[in-house]
Each structure stands twice: as C-alpha cells, then as structure tokens.
Amino acid sequence: MSENVNNAELQKTCLYDRHVALQAKMSPFAGFMMPIQYNTITVEHLAVREKVGMFDVSHMGEIFVEGPEAEKFVNWIFTNEIRGFEPGKVLYGMMCYPDGGVVDDLLVYREFTPEHFLLVVNAANIDKDFAWIEEHAKDFDCTVRNESPVWGQIAVQGPEAEKIVTEVLGYKEAADLGFYTFYDTEYKGKRLIVSRTGYTGEDGFELYTSVEGTVELWDRLIEAGVQPCGLGCRDTLRFEAGLPLYGDELSPEISPVMAGLGMFCKYDKDFIGKDALLAQKGGEIVRKLVGIEIEDKAIPRAGYPVETPEGEEVGVVTTGYHSISLDKSICFALVDKAYAALDTPLCIRIRKKVFPGKVVKKRFYQTNYKK
C-alpha cells in the first residue's frame, strides 16, 4: 500500500546503491526506498515463473527470542502451534490482537539451539511488532532482540533457484531442504541462514546474512545472470499464488478467519485472540475473503466495489490484476459471507461500468513448491 511519506525519512536497504546502479524504478514502500521494477513487471514475473529471479527483501524484520520460556512465549503470541515442531523448521502464522484482528503475519524459525526462535515480520510493522512482542514477553522468562538493521535478505525464486543456490553459490546442502525448512552456515565469518521459503508460489530460497555479505551475494547472483526483480512482480506473483499481503488481505480489521487462513490457527492451545477467532469460526463473522474472476480484460483494483447482479453492493476488492501467468482478470475481495460460496455470481464496478464475474478459488495459480 502506498503511503505519503517524506523521502528524507525513508530508510535504505544495504542493496540501495545496487538498485540505483541498475536504474531500477524506486518508490517508497513500508518506510523504505525500494525497487519496484528493473525491467518490466511482466519480464520479471515470467523470469520467476519460468527460470529464476531474485528480490531484495532486506527490509523485512528479524526478531530473535531466547530463554527458558521462549517456546511457551512464542506459542502464546502466535496463532500456529510450535510445540512439537523440530529444529530447522519454519512455520507460518499470525500474531493477533485479543479481538482477532491481526498485528502481523510472520514466519517462525525454530533454531538448532533449544529455546531459540527467529521471527521474521513485515517491514512496515517492525516497530509495532517489536513493541507488541516486548510488552508480552515481560510475563515470560525470555529475552527478545530486534536485529532487523544488521541483517540483509535476498529471495532467490523460481524453478532454477535450487541450481543457482547449489551450483553458483555452492550451498550443496540446500538441495536436501524441504519446503519450509532451513539450515545454518557461514558467509565471510557471519551467520548465513539458507531457508527454503518464499512468497511467489514457486520453489525458492531466502538467504539471510550480514548486510556486507548480502551485497556480495547479490553481486555474485547478478554476475550469474539472475534477473533482479522488484516489488511490482513480488505482488503479482504472491497474488496469483493466493498469498495474502498484510495491509490488503490481513489487518487489524481483517482476521485470519475472515481471510480464509484459519488453518494457521490452532485451537487446542491458548494464544492471544483465540476466543475471538473461535467465535468468528463459529459464525460470528460478516465478511470473508474470496477470489473473483471477471469475464473481461478490465482490471479490478483495490477499493473497487463488489456488487450482486441486481446491483447491491456486498463487498470490496483488496488486490486485483490482469494475471500475467493466467491471462485472466482476477481479484481478492472481502464480501458478505452469504456471497462467498464458489461460483456465486458477483460483479465488479470498474469506473463507470459493471463487469460480471463469479467467485473462484483464491489460489489462482498452481504452485510449484518443493515437496
């Protein structure tokens, strides 16, 4: 989501100079000056779907939690269940407010040292998240550290990502990683986390290391011919893969249950927001997030109204594109739950015209994750 910000207050990632040298189109995002595109969004999108592309995601936040009660604490603030999940594994879920609204969606890494966790959060929410985490950690025997500024991160994504990470960068062990697992190694004397995760619907890796190491890895990947990709195609890719973006599909007003992400909430444990989410699950919600496909090339954009064929307004678009991989005009929309069933006819009002369509599955694109 775009924000009105003073450019002077914007942060830069460790790769900022590289983006400028590549003549990327730069724009403010989440408090950082970030590359939107280096080539066209379509070229970058297709590089990731068909070969390999890489993203500077150094703006993401890294928060470490350690101590005798670290597991107990993380499980209290996190909707998903981390008990019984092994070192080297990564889990997706949310932190919620007591009313079920979302503080943030995040990845939890269980480190190889007992009672050590890494929480990877959205750039726009780092300060808010850290304040939330610190406040709640007071009741537990554990420490929390925000190390976001000293970590860089590059996402290498696409069917050839494994080849690049194992052959070009030389991390042979990466081939053995399953989806949502990681291992630790070193780069230039600093920790390097090789994580088989991503936000594109393709196989891929996220490489976390020092800011100096990140710049060197980036240069080596550029030399190997990997297409640099901006936030423009990061959004088109994640959208096609049915993945939510905090601020659009999840927010203090849009709970995981409303967003159709209830599978990441585990109710046989206690966590902040559990009671509210259980009540929503039991029927106390008004709106649900759906996919809608329209029969035209016009593009449904965030904020456009969703109407019944009779013209009654029943929802709003949260993200929409003319899908690059599928050549269809599709969107996510929050609609009154009475209209959320698959195949329900719904229309989108785009400027002065109304385009008929229907409810479809949110995962528009068949994802290609490593098993």
Add this chain to the structure above:
Amino acid sequence: MSKIIEGLKYSESHEWVKVEGNVAVIGVTDYAQAEMGDITYVDMPDVDDEVTAGEEFGALESVKAASDLYSPVSGKVVAVNEELDDAPEKVNEDAFENWIIKVEMSDASELDALMDAAAYKAQIGE
C-alpha cells in the same frame, strides 16, 4: 527522451489532439505511455457518448495501476479505436499512431486552452 509531434495540441494530463475539420482525434503522448509501462487494457467510452473537456472519458491500465484519461475537448464520441481492445500494447509501440477516440467537437474554441508542442515539451522537462 520522448517523442513529441509538431502541429498537435497537448493537454496537461498528457493527451494529444489532432484536429481534422470539426473532429478531434485523441490519444496519449509517448511520454505518458513510457511512464505507464506495459499497457494491458484501454478502457474506452462507447460511440455516441458525450465527453466534456477536462473530465474523465476512460483509462489506461498497466500491470500495476490504472491511469484516467481526460478529454481535452467537449463533444460526441464518433469513433473508438477497437483495435486496442485486443492489442492495447499498440499504445506502447506508437502512442501517436494509435489514437484512442475521435470526438465531434461542440466548441472548437476549447482547443485554444491546449498547449502546442513547444509548451508541452517544456512541461515534461525535455
């Protein structure tokens, strides 16, 4: 450096007008198409719709964003470029060759408020 054609009229919102008798042929400038990036859809009015100078008559859509089109003149739409329905990328290929609508002007004096090529060139800083 974007292409600018002498003899056309230009609006501040980056439309060009070519005057053919009482008909204004309207498109977007090369500068506008370059700013937009890959155009994926052109939203056009229907023939016989009325358009008003300074008001929206349609939109260009790229992957990332929609950009409204503003009519430089008032009048009745007498033709829309239907080729753009199937090939919106033609606007990227040649923004001056691929016009968007033709309008039968109701008040030709509105043309006086538009810029000439030199003034438009100055506006876009080239």
